[in-house]
Amino acid sequence: MELQEYKILLDLAETGNITKTAERLGYSQPGVSHVLKKAEKEIGFPLIYREKYGVTLTPSAQQLLPMMRDIIAMREKMEQTIYNIKGLEYGKITIGTYSSVAIHILPQILREFKKIHPNLIIDIREGGADNILYWLDNNMIDFAFLSRPYARTLEFFSYGKDPLVAVLPEDYVTDGQINFPIENFNGIPFIISAAGNDFDIHNALEVSGVDPNYNYSVLDDHTILSMVENKLGLSILTRLICTGYPYKVKLLPLSPSFYRDMGIGMHSYKDLSPAAKGFADYAIQRIPDIWKDVIGVV
Numbered sequence: 001m002e003l004q005e006y007k008i009l010l011d012l013a014e015t016g017n018i019t020k021t022a023e024r025l026g027y028s029q030p031g032v033s034h035v036l037k038k039a040e041k042e043i044g045f046p047l048i049y050r051e052k053y054g055v056t057l058t059p060s061a062q063q064l065l066p067m068m069r070d071i072i073a074m075r076e077k078m079e080q081t082i083y084n085i086k087g088l089e090y091g092k093i094t095i096g097t098y099s100s101v102a103i104h105i106l107p108q109i110l111r112e113f114k115k116i117h118p119n120l121i122i123d124i125r126e127g128g129a130d131n132i133l134y135w136l137d138n139n140m141i142d143f144a145f146l147s148r149p150y151a152r153t154l155e156f157f158s159y160g161k162d163p164l165v166a167v168l169p170e171d172y173v174t175d176g177q178i179n180f181p182i183e184n185f186n187g188i189p190f191i192i193s194a195a196g197n198d199f200d201i202h203n204a205l206e207v208s209g210v211d212p213n214y215n216y217s218v219l220d221d222h223t224i225l226s227m228v229e230n231k232l233g234l235s236i237l238t239r240l241i242c243t244g245y246p247y248k249v250k251l252l253p254l255s256p257s258f259y260r261d262m263g264i265g266m267h268s269y270k271d272l273s274p275a276a277k278g279f280a281d282y283a284i285q286r287i288p289d290i291w292k293d294v295i296g297v298v
Contacts, residue, residue: 001039001042001043003071003072003075004035005035005036005038005039006068006071006072007025007072008021008025008027008032008035008036009036009039009047009057009061009064009065009068010065010068010069010072011024011025012048012055012057013057013062013065015054016054016055016056017054017055018032018033018054018055036048045058045060046058046060046061047060047061048061065138066138066139069138069139069140070139073139073273076091076092076273077273077274079091080273080274080275081273081274084274089117089119089120089275090119090120090275091120091121091273091274091275091276092120092121092122092123092275093120093121093122093123093142093273093275093276093279094122094123094125094140094141094142095122095123095124095125095141095142095143095144095145095279096125096126096127096131096132096135096136096141096143096144096145096146097124097125097126097127097132097144097145097146098126098127098128098132098145098146098147099126099221100221100238100240100241100243101145101240101262102124102126102145103244104240104243104244104294105145105240105287105290105291105294106124106145108286108290109282109283109286109287109290110122112282112286113279113282113283116282117275117278117279120275120279122279125140125141128193128194128196128197128198128219129146129147129149129196129197129198129199130196130197131196132144132146133146133149133152136154136265136266136267142266142272142273142276142280143264143265143266143272143276143280144264144265144266145262145263145264145283146262146263146265147162147198147199147200147260147261147262147263148260148261148262148263148265149199149265150199150203154265154266154267155265155266155267155268155269156263156264156265157263157264157265157280157284158261158262158263159262159263159264159284159287159288159291160262160287160288160291160292160295161259161260161261161262161295162238162239162240162259162260162262162295163238163239163253163254163257163258163259163295164200164201164204164236164237164238164239164254164257164258164259164260165180165236165237165238165239165242165251165252165253165254166180166182166185166234166235166236166251166252166253166254167224167225167228167234167235167236167237167242167249167250167251168180168228168234168249168250168251168252169228169229169231169234169248169249169250170229170248170249170250172234172250174250174252177252178252178253179252179253179254179255180252180253180254180255181254181255182204182205182208182210182254182255182256182258183208183210185205185210185212185234185236186210186211186212187211187212187213188212188213188233188234189212189213189215189232189233189234190212190213190214190215190216190233190234190235191215191216191217191218191224191227191228191232191233191234191235192212192214192216192217192218192235193217193218193219193221193224193237194217194218194219195217197219198238198260200238200258200259200260201236201237201238204236204254204258205236208256212234213233215232215233216232216233221237221241222245224237225237225242225245225247225249226247228247228249229247229248229249236254238260239251239295240262240294240295243294243295262291264280264283264284264287266280
């Protein structure tokens, strides 16, 4: 099998649709079908099941995906190294990140970095904690901007603390309190981030032994803010998530204090491609100052 066949199969695993994969990779729909038939003939077993609403990969093809990702990553790293030896810049960097980081932190770094390295392609994938860890484990991203995961081994470069805050309706009576005791959530209607989206919030409630009345589980942070504004319950989010949005809510630091330790995580810094390593180095250097401007806590 050839590199183009690996890329098509990997993309099909994400889209489940030949037409979408053709559009994303610059092929015609018949062109993708032809490549797949050629690959199946070469290796001697089916790669996809054609279904009414798309395609799925066969179990045999699924077994090949991790190795295909490794081959593509090594090919990319080799090409970047060759270009570096020749004094040229080339390559693609794929980064995983929380949307809050993508909105408030990454744009300035990307703008500065692209001025220095205009020819590099940077692909940003936004997701929750579980999404990002899955992408890392399956070599779908080079590294990630995320909070330090619990019970996981990653090379992790910390750049700042993101305080957890109580999110309350604007007219919620707090009697002048400047902090919100976390035990006050016991038995209270509560809107929780969906499991796997933000493990720091779930962990804070668990270690505190707090048992709110979980009325809603929500994936999108903006939805949580809107629901609190409309008095459907209280919530806990992080300071960064709540930054820059016009929702009519009241934010109070938790008591005791909880933070998510924010940083850049990867399985192996030394194994990064030259382009990825260059961006990671630049981000590690620049983020603390940007973080302090946005959050005020390092």
